[in-house]
Amino acid sequence: MNIPDELFYTESHEWIRIDGDKGYIGISDYAQHNLGDIVFVELPDIDIEVNAGDQFAVIESVKAVSDVYSPLSGTIIEVNENLEGSPELLNEDPYENYIAVVAFTDISEKEKLMSAEQYEAFCIEEDKK
Amino acid sequence: MTKLIFERNVSGANSFQLPPLDIPAAEGAGKIPTHLLRETPPDIPSVSEVELIRHYTELSKRAYGVDNGFYPLGSCTMKYNPKINEWAARLPGFTQIHPYQAPETVQGALQLLYDMGNMLGEITGMDHFTLQPAAGAHGEMTGVMMIKAYHNKRGDFKRTKMMVPDSAHGTNPATANVVGYEVIEIKSNERGLVDIDDLKAKMSDEVAGLMLTNPNTLGLFEEEIQSIAAIVHEGGGLLYYDGANLNAIMGVCRPGDMGFDVVHLNLHKTFSTPHGGGGPGSGPVGVKAFLADFLPKPVITKNGDQYGFDYDRPDSIGKVKNFYGNFGVIVRAYTYIMAVGHEGLKDACQQAVLNANYLRCHLQGKYHIPFDRLCKHEFVISARNQMEANHVATLDIAKRLLDYGYHPPTIYFPLIIKEAMMIEPTETESRERLDSFIAAMEKIAAEAMDDPRVVQDAPHTTVIGRVDEVTAARSPIVKWEA
Structure with a gap:
């Protein structure tokens, strides 16, 4: 299972890469593996405001339809439009292919997210369930 | 593969004749504006009556319902429909x-x-x-x-x-x-x-x-x-x-x-x-x-x-x-x-619960049962052990059940259970029928250990094997074209 060190993770299996005052959001390798073949990604509108934990995108795989939640509060300033035509990119490389970019408002919310090490332990627990 | 009805088209094969009009023709037909009228006739296949009947009869034989056999689709209560x-x-x-x-x-x-x-x-x-x-x-x-x-x-x-x-x-x-x-x-x-x-x-x-x-x-x-x-x-x-x-x-x-x-x-x-x-x-x-x-x-x-x-x-x-x-x-x-009356409804309910528990108890040991206690009309098992041992997934087991002549249970639901199979036998199944289903599930569990490929490649007996769900979802073709 691939869990890059430099990212932060949520219990709902999103990652965020902090880059100055914005964050790139995607889903983890664990998430894409468990979802199976992804067939559709519903991207958010640009400029919508989200709170940490708000659903902002939807991923449909052959197994299930899942919501994607924002790890931080802020404004969605960019979406990865490549996913509209090629949803399989999320399976192929879930870390290279972000879903959206959030201009976050409160970096202290990051404290509630998991480090790579914590997230790996969390996934191991999830698998035991 | 069965031909589509469009592929059975033979020009002139449909010789069906309507009787001559024995009432005055309806007025107003000519009042529809010409731009709303189609210029070419619709592309309806021309097929003789007997070929039409054979086509749909053949398709009907491919259908599987509770009148054909056991249909333990969880949460759907596929009970028999009395005639x-x-x-x-x-x-x-x-x-x-x-x-x-x-x-x-x-x-x-x-x-x-x-x-x-x-x-x-x-x-x-x-x-x-x-x-x-x-x-x-x-x-x-x-x-x-x-x-x-x-x-x-x-x-x-x-x-x-x-x-x-x-x-x-x-x-x-x-x-x-x-x-x-x-x-x-x-x-x-x-x-x-x-x-x-x-x-x-x-x-x-x-x-x-x-x-x-x-x-x-x-x-x-x-x-x-x-x-x-x-x-x-x-x-x-x-x-x-x-x-x-x-x-x-x-x-x-x-x-x-x-x-x-x-x-x-x-x-x-x-x-x-x-x-x-x-x-x-x-x-x-x-x-x-x-x-x-x-x-x-x-x-x-x-x-x-x-x-x-x-x-x-x-x-x-x-x-x-x-x-x-x-x-x-x-x-x-x-x-x-x-x-069925008052008592019959109650009896149906109790038999449904009894059948579910009978199946649950007999599948213990062969399959992981996340909440293994007295259930009501249905229960959830998981292919977690088969997955861990040999990468045999719930989907594989469901497909293998087709080879044994059963409609598979509901799979991958509820979402909170990994590799879920949700089984609901209903009250109308006999003990003999349940026993034969248990035997099939036991055989598949054994195959998953000894010969996983036969499960992973199932079904082997159906007209169509695995459907390419990914391509079907990503690039669906939703209409027939010549």
Whole structure:
């Protein structure tokens, strides 16, 4: 299972890469593996405001339809439009292919997210369930 | 592969002749503006009558229904549909009437609808029923619209959220969303039941209610239902009963007595009407008396010995279906209830629960059973062990069941269980039939250990093997082209 060190993770299996005052959001390798073949990604509108934990995108795989939640509060300033035509990119490389970019408002919310090490332990627990 | 009907086209093969017109030609045909008329005739295949019949007969042999064999599709209650239901629905008194007829000329049909509402009320412990909704999700929408109308009528506009457990049928959050609610998910606890602490934490004066299935999709009875009802009611919300699993409690206990305010039923599940292939279904909704004003109109009334319609319902959410519901289906369900009676309904429920537990106990050891205790009408097993050992997934096992002649159970649901298979045998299966299914499941479990490829490559006996679901979803071809 691939869990890059430099990212932060949520219990709902999103990652965020902090880059100055914005964050790139995607889903983890664990998430894409468990979802199976992804067939559709519903991207958010640009400029919508989200709170940490708000659903902002939807991923449909052959197994299930899942919501994607924002790890931080802020404004969605960019979406990865490549996913509209090629949803399989999320399976192929879930870390290279972000879903959206959030201009976050409160970096202290990051404290509630998991480090790579914590997230790996969390996934191991999830698998035991 | 069977040819499509379009591929059977032979120019001139259809020699069907309409008789000469023996009445005056309708006037007005020439009045349709020419730009609205098509220039070329529609592309309808030309096939002789016998070839047409053979085509559809061949297709019908490919279909699999409960009349062909065991169909343990969890949460769908694929019970046998007694043929007496069909006899009743085809009685000329029901088939030769029209919904626009004057009420005094269709008293028998209205009496059936009126009595059906009362019987469903008695079975569920509710005060009033509407029979209009066309199926389960439509019933949910009708019920949740009434909940919204109730809060609005009281001027309580703050309630913008609907609670739904994480084990719920997908239609519950979808319904709440369509009616305009924000969905809040309630967690399940380690016993597979509603987490009371999570429910308490999320109940507020912004919550319109809780949609609950009892027993839930794991086949487990919500033992704390009275506490759940109290928490929701004390917070000013209403409690909605998803009737998908009523077969598990029918005749034994009643949602109305548990504290539910609104109930929808699936006549095509619990009350033995046709189900697959579009049914059509029927999703009656029952309410407690304090919600009666919001029922869809018209309401069927009885004055003395005369039945009629009451359209004067100012607080009604309005009509939710043309005319009065899927009448033919209601006749079938009415027939079922009358045929089996009070004791029969209870017996059906108990047999359904017994069959589910019989299967569960015999699959122990071969499959992981996450909540391995007394279940109701269905239970969930997991292919977790087969997955860990040899990468044999639930999907593989489901496909392998086709080779053994069974319709697979519901798979990958509920979402809270990994590699889930949700099995609901229903009451109409014999012990012999259950034993043969158990034998097939045991064989597949053994194959998963000794010869995993035979499971992973299944099915081997069907006309089509694995469908390419990924391409079908990513690049669907939805029409035929020459």
